[in-house]
Amino acid sequence: MKQYPRNPYGYKVCYQEKGSSVYIRYFLTYTYKDAVTVKQGYIRYPPSERDTDRKLDDPRWFIFPVTRKEVLRGIWRECPF
Numbered sequence: 001m002k003q004y005p006r007n008p009y010g011y012k013v014c015y016q017e018k019g020s021s022v023y024i025r026y027f028l029t030y031t032y033k034d035a036v037t038v039k040q041g042y043i044r045y046p047p048s049e050r051d052t053d054r055k056l057d058d059p060r061w062f063i064f065p066v067t068r069k070e071v072l073r074g075i076w077r078e079c080p081f
Helices: 031-044 068-073
Strands: 011-018 024-029 060-065
Touching: 011 031, 024 031, 060 068
Parallel strands: none
Antiparallel strands: 011 024, 011 060
16 A cells, blocks of 8 residues: 655545445545554444445445645535544
């Protein structure tokens, strides 16, 4: 996994369900270390989908850096969960 050691904007933990090409953001954090910890917890104990509370179909978890464009659009004004 590629690290992004000096991203000043934070990191987002996203998942992709089996058979889907869409990444869905699930959690925001300021540090890479926290993002790795959250990702490991989600792999051990898979959460359900937020909107419909259904079980996720074989999710794959990813860590992406938050971009400057996302910050300007207000990503940190939203709920981080």
